[in-house]
Amino acid sequence: MEIKKGILPVVLLLLMPFLCFAQDQNEDWHTVRLLGDEYIEGSASEIAQGLVESEFEKVLEEEGSFYILTDDAENQFIIQEFKWEASEYVYMYRFVIERKNENGVFEAYDAQDVEENYADCMLVAGDYRYKIGLYNFLGAIELWTDWLPVTVRKAIKPEITDVSPDYVYVDTGDDVVLTVKGEQLSESPKFRLTNMETGLVIPAIVIDKDLARNQFTIQISGFDYTEGKYTVTARNEGGLLSHFSSVSLVNSSPFDLTLSIMATSPFATSDTIIEDYWYWDAEDNGILGPINPNYHAQLTFIPFKGKTNYFGFSLGVSSFFAINYYARPEDESYPYDYFIRSKISTAYLCFNYQRPLGGHFVFDAHLGAGASLLQISIKYRIGTTEEMQSVGLDIKGGIGVQWFPWRHIYIALSGDYNYHLFNGLSIQYVEPGVSLGWRF
Numbered sequence: 001m002e003i004k005k006g007i008l009p010v011v012l013l014l015l016m017p018f019l020c021f022a023q024d025q026n027e028d029w030h031t032v033r034l035l036g037d038e039y040i041e042g043s044a045s046e047i048a049q050g051l052v053e054s055e056f057e058k059v060l061e062e063e064g065s066f067y068i069l070t071d072d073a074e075n076q077f078i079i080q081e082f083k084w085e086a087s088e089y090v091y092m093y094r095f096v097i098e099r100k101n102e103n104g105v106f107e108a109y110d111a112q113d114v115e116e117n118y119a120d121c122m123l124v125a126g127d128y129r130y131k132i133g134l135y136n137f138l139g140a141i142e143l144w145t146d147w148l149p150v151t152v153r154k155a156i157k158p159e160i161t162d163v164s165p166d167y168v169y170v171d172t173g174d175d176v177v178l179t180v181k182g183e184q185l186s187e188s189p190k191f192r193l194t195n196m197e198t199g200l201v202i203p204a205i206v207i208d209k210d211l212a213r214n215q216f217t218i219q220i221s222g223f224d225y226t227e228g229k230y231t232v233t234a235r236n237e238g239g240l241l242s243h244f245s246s247v248s249l250v251n252s253s254p255f256d257l258t259l260s261i262m263a264t265s266p267f268a269t270s271d272t273i274i275e276d277y278w279y280w281d282a283e284d285n286g287i288l289g290p291i292n293p294n295y296h297a298q299l300t301f302i303p304f305k306g307k308t309n310y311f312g313f314s315l316g317v318s319s320f321f322a323i324n325y326y327a328r329p330e331d332e333s334y335p336y337d338y339f340i341r342s343k344i345s346t347a348y349l350c351f352n353y354q355r356p357l358g359g360h361f362v363f364d365a366h367l368g369a370g371a372s373l374l375q376i377s378i379k380y381r382i383g384t385t386e387e388m389q390s391v392g393l394d395i396k397g398g399i400g401v402q403w404f405p406w407r408h409i410y411i412a413l414s415g416d417y418n419y420h421l422f423n424g425l426s427i428q429y430v431e432p433g434v435s436l437g438w439r440f
Contacts, residue, residue, distance in 0.1 A: 077124045080120070080150075081120050082119050082120075093117065095110075095112045095113075095132060097110050097121055098129055109121075109128065124154075125152050125153055125154035128150040129150065131144050131147050155237075156184050156186065157242065158182055158189060158235075159182050159183045160180060160243070161181050161182050162244075163178055165178070168249050170251060174356075176219065176225060178232070180216045182214050184236075185234060189234045189235060190235045191204040191233065193230040195226065196246060197228050197229065202221075204219060205219055207219050227250055230247045231244065231245045232244045232247055251305070256300070256312070256439060259298070259299050259437060259438050260435045260438070261296065261435060262298065262414070262435035262436075263296075263433060264296065264431045264432060265294075266292075266418075267429055267431075267432075269430060270428040272426050294319070294320035294431060295319060296435070298435075299314065299315050300437075302352065302354060308355055310354035311351075312354070314350045314352055314366065314368075317347050318345070319344070321341060321342065321343050339378070339379040341379065342374065343375045343376075344372055344374055345373045346373075347370050348368055348370025348371075349370060357401070360405065361401055361403050365399045366399075367397040368396060368397070370394040371391060371392070372394040374390045374392060374422045375388070376388045392423065394418060396416055398415050398416030400414030400415070401414075404439070409438060410438075412436075414432070414433050414434075415431070417429075418430075
């Protein structure tokens with residue numbers, strides 16, 4: 001906050017020192033005190049913008065403000081710059097800092113008179129407090145700030161002694177979990193993996209830790225890594241590092257082969273088989289809507305696996321009763337009530353696109369075509385007609401999400417749209433389903 005201008009009594013003190021004794025000194029001191037109080041109250045949180053908690057990690061990241069030095073005895077200390085808001089109406093500043101001793105008592109550590117709004121101080125690890133005094137133009141300290149705390153922590157060099165497993169078979173998209181053991185690892189170290197060939201750096205997150213054993217469980221996302229050898233690096237809060245080489249990440253298979261069974265609940269949206277063949281309105285006769293369950297068996301082969309995109313194809317068969325329609329005449333004595341049963345069996349080929357989503361989820365989109373066999377029979381009280389058959393075209397497409405709770409087993413939710421065409425007659429339906437699969 002900028003200090004108000006126009007303090008004539010202070011200017012007069014500079015120009016005519018003898019006048020200060022002729023004026024009401026209480027009024028002059030009151031003016032200075034008010035300016036100082038406003039300065040302190042308005043910027044108490046910004047009066048000194050050094051670190052409230054000076055950790056070495058921050059030291060490394062804020063170059064120019066302070067830096068780390070090591071003496072011949074390998075003792076660490078920092079040159080900390082303490083900075084506060086400047087004012088042209090303050091003659092000089094007094095910087096005082098104290099350090100807490102072994103008994104928990106603060107003792108004088110350093111004191112400086114500075115004309116600028118900053119002071120440099122050499123600090124070793126420990127707890128400190130400091131305050132700023134404001135000199136008036138008479139050379140006396142008129143006001144002090146409150147004590148502000150500073151903590152400097154000694155940087156400890158970690159040492160990684162073991163990483164397991166050191167050879168990991170993974171499927172692209174799967175998260176990688178490693179156990180890191182070491183010595184002098186801090187409570188919250190940061191870990192990363194670096195590809196030894198490409199230099200790719202992958203941050204890891206800590207998902208579990210055992211401080212008593214200096215053991216951490218880390219995880220990297222399935223999106224981030226590629227095959228190769230990696231160096232594991234631990235970094236304590238102080239910024240000191242430890243490296244462990246090497247961990248190999250290898251795709252378990254260059255391709256995927258899965259076998260699945262699926263149950264769906266089709267919902268007819270259009271049916272001209274009934275409308276055009278028997279001249280009935282399918283909607284009025286209750287043909288449209290939920291129909292019988294459909295069952296699939298499918299073999300999927302994914303030979304092209306990139307970092308985030310997979311391509312392949314699937315072969316499948318399905319069979320279900322598309323139409324079960326029962327007609328009863330109003331006159332129950334009339335013998336010609338009947339039951340229409342329509343079965344559709346399909347063999348199809350689809351092209352698949354898959355993309356790992358992380359967290360053991362895989363997105364799947366597919367589009368394809370196949371051949372369908374339509375079988376219709378009509379059952380009367382007096383007998384059943386011969387089965388009528390027609391071979392037609394099936395066009396289908398859909399999307400789904402696979403979840404791998406275990407390495408080889410997955411559960412998938414999907415939604416497909418199917419179009420069957422038989423000699424100009426068609427049936428269309430949406431097909432939500434759930435499947436259970438095995439990855440070889």
